[in-house]
Amino acid sequence: MPTVLAIETSCDETSAAVVCAGRVLANVVSSQIHIHAEHGGVVPELAVREHLRNLPVVVREALQRAGITPADIELLAATRGPGLPTALMAGLKMAQGMAYALNRPLVGVHHHEAHLYSPWIGGQPPQAEWEQLQPNVSLIVSGGHTMLVWVKGPLQHQLLGATVDDAAGECFDKTAKMLGLPYPGGPIMDRLAAQGDPRAFDFPRPMLNEDSDDFSFSGLKTSVRYFLDKQPGLADDPQQLRNLCASVQAAIVETLVGKTLRAARRCRVKCVTASGGVTCNSSLRRELARACAAAGLSLRLASPEFCSDNAAMIGVLAEQKWRLGLEPTDLDADICPRWDLAATWGSA
CATH class of the missing domain: 3.30.420.40 (ATPase, nucleotide binding domain)
Known part of the structure; x- marks a missing residue:
C-alpha cells in the first residue's frame, strides 16, 4: 500500500x-x-x-x-x-x-x-478497520451539512436525505448567538445543557414525523427567536439559560436520532454510524447509543479527533x-x- x-x-x-x-x-x-x-x-x-x-x-x-x-x-x-x-x-x-x-x-x-x-x-x-465495515445508515452532521446515507458496502453508498436549509450545527451556532453566547456556540450550549432541564421549554422537532429523510432546522431557529422576543431577558437568568440550551439541544438531537433510526429500520441494516463535528455533542452521542441499544443495532461513532x-x-x-x-x-x-x-x- x-x-x-x-x-x-x-x-x-x-x-x-x-x-x-x-x-x-x-x-x-x-x-x-x-x-x-x-x-x-x-x-x-x-x-x-x-x-x-x-x-x-x-x-x-x-x-x-x-x-x-x-x-x-x-x-x-x-x-x-x-x-x-x-x-x-x-x-x-x-x-x-x-x-x-x-x-x-x-x-x-x-x-x-x-x-x-x-x-x-x-x-x-x-487505523482503518475496513474488515469490520458492514452495511449501515450513516448520519453526517456538522455546521454546514446534515445528511443520511445508506452505506451498502465499502465505497458503495446512496444518499437518502439532506438538509433543505439550515444544518444542525448551524442551528446550534445561530441559536447560541441569539442567547448571547460566543462563537462557536454549539460546544458551549452542550456544556450549559448538561445542567439544564430539556423539558423546560417545548420547541418543534422539524420534519421528524414527515415521510422524508430530509432535515430542516431553520424553523426551529425561528421558533427560538420568536420565543425570546416574547420573553425578553429570560436568557439573562443563568438557570433559564441552561434550560433554554437543554431544550433546544433536545429538539435537535431528538430529530437527528429519530430520523436516523427510522431510516435504519427501513433500510434493514444492523448498524448505524455518525460523523461530523456535531457528533462531538455529548447528548447526541448518548441518545444515539441509547436508541441503537434499544433497537438492537450496533453503533459506530467517529472518534472525537x-x-x-x-x-x-x-x-x-x-x-x-x-x-x-x-x-x-x-x-x-x-x-x-x-x-x-x-x-x-x-x-x-
Missing part, C-alpha cells in the same frame, strides 16, 4: 496527515476558531489567508511525526469539495504542486464521503480508492465546491 500525504482545507481547519496501509501515522490539525470567533462565524477571506500561512507548517509537522521525507510520499490526496471555494483551492493546489514536483499521482477526495468512513478509523495507533474536519479521513479514503483502481485526478483539475455526493465514484 502506498504512503499517502493527505491535505484538508474545506473550511476553517488546516490539516495534513500521513497514512500507510490504513494506519494513520500522523494527523495534524490547525484550527482557526480563535480568528473567526470575533466575527461570529467563518470569514472566507480570513480562512484562505490562514490556510496559506499554515499549510507548509502542518505538512512539515505531519512528515516529521510520521518519520518520513517528501521523497517517501507515494500518493497525494486532497479535499476537492464540497466546501468554501477559496479554502478548497489552497489545499488542492498545494497537493497538485507537490504531486507535480515529486512525480506522484493525486486523488481528489469528496469531503462528505470521507466523513462516511471516519467511524471505521479506530484503535491505537488509529476524526469528527471535525481532518486530513486523516481524506488519506484513508484516498488509499482505499487507489487500491480499488480509481484513476488519478488530473493535476490541473479544478475544485468542486458543490460536488454532489451521489456523483462520487462508488456511489450506488
Whole structure:
C-alpha cells in the first residue's frame, strides 16, 4: 500500500496527515476558531489567508511525526469539495504542486464521503478497520451539512436525505448567538445543557414525523427567536439559560436520532454510524447509543479527533480508492465546491 500525504482545507481547519496501509501515522490539525470567533462565524477571506500561512507548517509537522521525507510520499490526496471555494483551492493546489514536483499521482477526495468512513478509523495507533465495515445508515452532521446515507458496502453508498436549509450545527451556532453566547456556540450550549432541564421549554422537532429523510432546522431557529422576543431577558437568568440550551439541544438531537433510526429500520441494516463535528455533542452521542441499544443495532461513532474536519479521513479514503483502481485526478483539475455526493465514484 502506498504512503499517502493527505491535505484538508474545506473550511476553517488546516490539516495534513500521513497514512500507510490504513494506519494513520500522523494527523495534524490547525484550527482557526480563535480568528473567526470575533466575527461570529467563518470569514472566507480570513480562512484562505490562514490556510496559506499554515499549510507548509502542518505538512512539515505531519512528515516529521510520521518519520518520513517528501521523497517517501507515494500518493497525494486532497479535499476537492464540497466546501468554501477559496479554502478548497489552497489545499488542492498545494497537493497538485507537490504531486507535480515529486512525480506522484493525486486523488481528489469528496469531503462528505470521507466523513462516511471516519467511524471505521479506530484503535491505537488509529487505523482503518475496513474488515469490520458492514452495511449501515450513516448520519453526517456538522455546521454546514446534515445528511443520511445508506452505506451498502465499502465505497458503495446512496444518499437518502439532506438538509433543505439550515444544518444542525448551524442551528446550534445561530441559536447560541441569539442567547448571547460566543462563537462557536454549539460546544458551549452542550456544556450549559448538561445542567439544564430539556423539558423546560417545548420547541418543534422539524420534519421528524414527515415521510422524508430530509432535515430542516431553520424553523426551529425561528421558533427560538420568536420565543425570546416574547420573553425578553429570560436568557439573562443563568438557570433559564441552561434550560433554554437543554431544550433546544433536545429538539435537535431528538430529530437527528429519530430520523436516523427510522431510516435504519427501513433500510434493514444492523448498524448505524455518525460523523461530523456535531457528533462531538455529548447528548447526541448518548441518545444515539441509547436508541441503537434499544433497537438492537450496533453503533459506530467517529472518534472525537476524526469528527471535525481532518486530513486523516481524506488519506484513508484516498488509499482505499487507489487500491480499488480509481484513476488519478488530473493535476490541473479544478475544485468542486458543490460536488454532489451521489456523483462520487462508488456511489450506488
